[in-house]
Amino acid sequence: MTTTPLRPRAGNLVARVGEMLRADIVEGRLKPGDRLPSEAKLTEMHGVSRTVVREAVAALRADRLVEARQGAGVFVLEPPVPEPAPFQNIDYVRLSSMIEMLELRTAVEVEAAGLAALRRSAQQEERIVEAFRAVAEAIEADAPTSAVDYDLHLAIAEATNNPRFTEFLALLGAQVIPRRAVRANDEPAPRAYLEQLQAEHDRIVTAILAGDEAGARAGMRVHLRGAQDRYRALLRG
Template sequence: MEAENNHARGTSLAAKISTDLRRELADGVFKPGDRLPSESALTREYSVSRTVVREAIAILRADGLVEARKGAGIFALETSEGKKQPFKDLTTERISSVIELLELRTVFEVESAGLAASRRSAAQIEAILEAHHHVGECLAAGSPTRDADFELHLAIAEATQNRRFPEFLQLIRSGIIPRGELQGSAPGSRPKDYNLHLQEEHALIVDAIIEGNAEAARERMRAHLRGSLDRYKVLLRSRTLAPEDINLS
């Protein structure tokens, strides 16, 4: 009979507090670097035990939303998905997140290109060329190149003959676009030479792979992704972009 007042969803006290705090973080009540109320303060505020408060904080820590420093307090971290109002400052933090991921990706893609140059089969060369061509079509049509570009990189990863490489690439792709899901972007804001360089750099990589020149493939992929990082920084300065627009290629 009393089942209705309590326990509708996974509603424990800890869950309620953590979602409350999560919302406050998203709303900017606590900005990155701010100190949250101490555990004992939350204990009083919600009239619960410290056990409950600590569970709530543990959830937020696991999600990377806050950081607890012993003796000092609990501090808000960058959210990397501050979707609400354009708090300019918080974009700077999510930049570092993207840059970190790009660094990780670069490590793999450089080696991926090298291995592909050493191991690629005839059919895989064909697939790479087709993907490369498809990127060109998208450029010509003025449509977004993000998907086609990814397909090209994926084709290269598959040419390593190591399934883990394409798997990894797909994995971090979802990391770049966590849960936004809203593409259909307006590509108009992108500089012209962005795309010019894109296709040109791709062509150099593809050639090296076809020729079986592993060292050149590595070097060109490295340059390509370095250029991607630079372009990303430039785009940041114009500030109009959503993360979904990031091509990173």
Template sequence: MQRDQGVAVQMKDRSRGPGSLVSQVGESLRQAILSGQYSPGDKLPSEIELTETHGVSRTVIREAVAALRSDGLVEVRQGAGIFVLGTEAYPSLSGRRVDKARVSSDLEVLEVRAPLEIEAAGLAALRRSPAQEEAIFECHRKILRCIENDESIREADLALHFAIAEATNNPLFKQHLEFHGSAVIPQSKIVNESRAAEQTAYRKMIHKEHEAIVVAISDRDEEAARNAMRDHLRGSQIRYRDLLKDFRTFPG
């Protein structure tokens, strides 16, 4: 019986789309926190409880929680659970200062992610099918639509990297990204969202970096795909190291 329920949940996840499910669950939890249903210091329901409540897989719950953690709303304590932080950390409620520990953590993820994604880009250029190529292009177009509509590109950005990993035809690449969830796409925290013009310029720069990767994969140019992905991830690392320099220059 449990196996049948698990299969049903997986089928439900696939039919509704992983990206939309993560957004729906994340938004539900976010609103519960911001509305005061959960107060700072409160422990959220367990992963199993959240899976049953929302009717989704553990992967979706983990990605949704990773997004909340990235926004500074929760922290995951190993062996203890998920705990709510103060809502003053949420960017829509205050001019949030970027947390030094969180920046360091994101940089660590980027450093681990880089060699795998560089390899994934090269393999995608060699192995992608026409359908996978179109999926990559569609993800890239979606990022541009988000920019034009002044919307966050984070979910579309993650979908693009998933599509590239999928095009390697080696499931371990995508599993690696799914393990870290949206924490592998930390770009939305680099620029304060209250500075609209700077935010838009930043998103366009990310889109341009993605374009070089997408074109190289489409051209089946393995070396160019690797180099473009390397440049993209190296740029992200440089931007995060600059943030850490700011912390050292202006501590506290």
């Protein structure tokens, strides 16, 4: 018994031709301003139908790698300028940048606190409590608190059981809690200020452990909006 070899699917052929043309452009064999070989030539070069060639070129046009010029052919474009990665141009020394980030964090973390109160597991409760205690221990030891403070907020995000909240905070990183901005110079944050923050943390954590969604949201809102107010006061001098 003989079998007929399977023919490549059109979709696979389109992807193959498209990737070969894309490689020619990215690696410089086809430069900006160059004209692509004609449709007939591409069909011959790659051993495919005109339909496959048209779809492959259409994919390159959608990615803005080439453009069709009526009556002239298809030409390679200048490579698009890559979009900057999010949150890469934040100046954490500027108070205005910190206010912007606090406003964004408030929008996200108030919701995270409410969801954590509703969804946290016993293991996640333990993680939150351990992170809360780590902040208290750092304050007591006059040690830096930014990293442990960030870890507490991360623990709350994890307790939402929605990984996007954790990804958001991971994207921002621990530098969103720089203590130097508490004052207009580089002096360490005063102990009274840190104890005030920890009291705010206590309210949030207590509400989450009690399953108090509204209380957790309110506590996080007070915490982050209070930080905004303190930064604005510094900005006004």
